[in-house]
Amino acid sequence: MREEEQKLQMVALARSLFERGYSVGGAGNLSVRLDRERILVTPTGASLGRLQAERLAVVDMRGNLLSGDKPSKESVFHLAIYRNNPACGAIVHLHSTYLTALSCLQGLDPDNAIRAFTPYYVMRVGKLAVVPYYPPGDGNIARELGERANRGKAFLLANHGVVVCGENLVDALENTEELEETAKLYFILQGHKIRYLTAAEIKDLEHRGK
Ligand SMILES: O=C(CO)COP(=O)(O)O
Numbered sequence: 001m002r003e004e005e006q007k008l009q010m011v012a013l014a015r016s017l018f019e020r021g022y023s024v025g026g027a028g029n030l031s032v033r034l035d036r037e038r039i040l041v042t043p044t045g046a047s048l049g050r051l052q053a054e055r056l057a058v059v060d061m062r063g064n065l066l067s068g069d070k071p072s073k074e075s076v077f078h079l080a081i082y083r084n085n086p087a088c089g090a091i092v093h094l095h096s097t098y099l100t101a102l103s104c105l106q107g108l109d110p111d112n113a114i115r116a117f118t119p120y121y122v123m124r125v126g127k128l129a130v131v132p133y134y135p136p137g138d139g140n141i142a143r144e145l146g147e148r149a150n151r152g153k154a155f156l157l158a159n160h161g162v163v164v165c166g167e168n169l170v171d172a173l174e175n176t177e178e179l180e181e182t183a184k185l186y187f188i189l190q191g192h193k194i195r196y197l198t199a200a201e202i203k204d205l206e207h208r209g210k
Pocket residue numbers: 026027028029042043044045046071072073074093136137
C-alpha cells in the first residue's frame with residue numbers, strides 16, 4: 001500500500017474504533033510498518049476519532065521523527081515489538097473497557113490472562129501474556145514487550161490496557177476486536193461454570209489457522 005493510502009486507512013480505521021467506543025479521549029495509539037526503516041504512528045495526545053493524515057508521525061527504527069507531529073509516547077514500545085518480531089506489520093494499543101477491566105484484576109496468569117473458551121480467540125490471538133504495571137510511556141514497557149514480542153501477538157499491560165499485533169492494520173484491528181469481545185464474554189461468564197476448550201481442541205484450531 002502507498003504511504004498516502006496507508007495514512008488515509010489509519011485515519012479511517014482509528015475513527016471507526018473511536019465511534020464504536022473502543023477508545024475515548026486521547027487514549028490509545030496505532031502504528032504500521034511502512035518499510036524496513038520506518039513506521040507510521042499516531043501523534044501523542046491525539047484522539048483516535050479526529051486524526052488528520054498529514055499530521056500522522058513517521059519515525060525511523062530508532063525513534064527519530066522524520067515527518068508529522070510528535071509521535072505517541074508509546075512509540076518506543078511499538079518499535080521494540082517491530083524490532084523483535086518481523087512478522088508484526090501493525091500494532092493497536094487501546095484502553096478498551098473489558099480488556100482494561102481485565103488488566104486491573106489480581107492473580108492473572110502472567111503467561112495467559114484468558115484461558116480459551118471460544119475458537120476465534122485461539123485462531124486469531126492464541127494467548128494473552130501480562131506485562132506488569134509501569135506508567136504510560138515508561139521504557140520498561142518497551143523492554144518487557146521486546147522480550148515477549150516473538151512469543152505471541154497480544155499483551156495485557158497491567159492496570160492500563162492492551163497491545164495487539166497483526167500482519168497489517170486491518171488484521172491487528174480484527175484481532176483486537178476479537179480479543180475485546182472475548183474479555184467481555186469472560187466477565188459475562190463470571191459466576192457460571194465455563195466449559196473451557198480442551199488441549200486437543202486448541203491444538204486442532206492452531207493447525208487450522210484463521
Ligand atoms: O494510550 C496512551 C498512553 O498509554 C496514549 O498516549 P499517546 O497519546 O502518547 O499515544
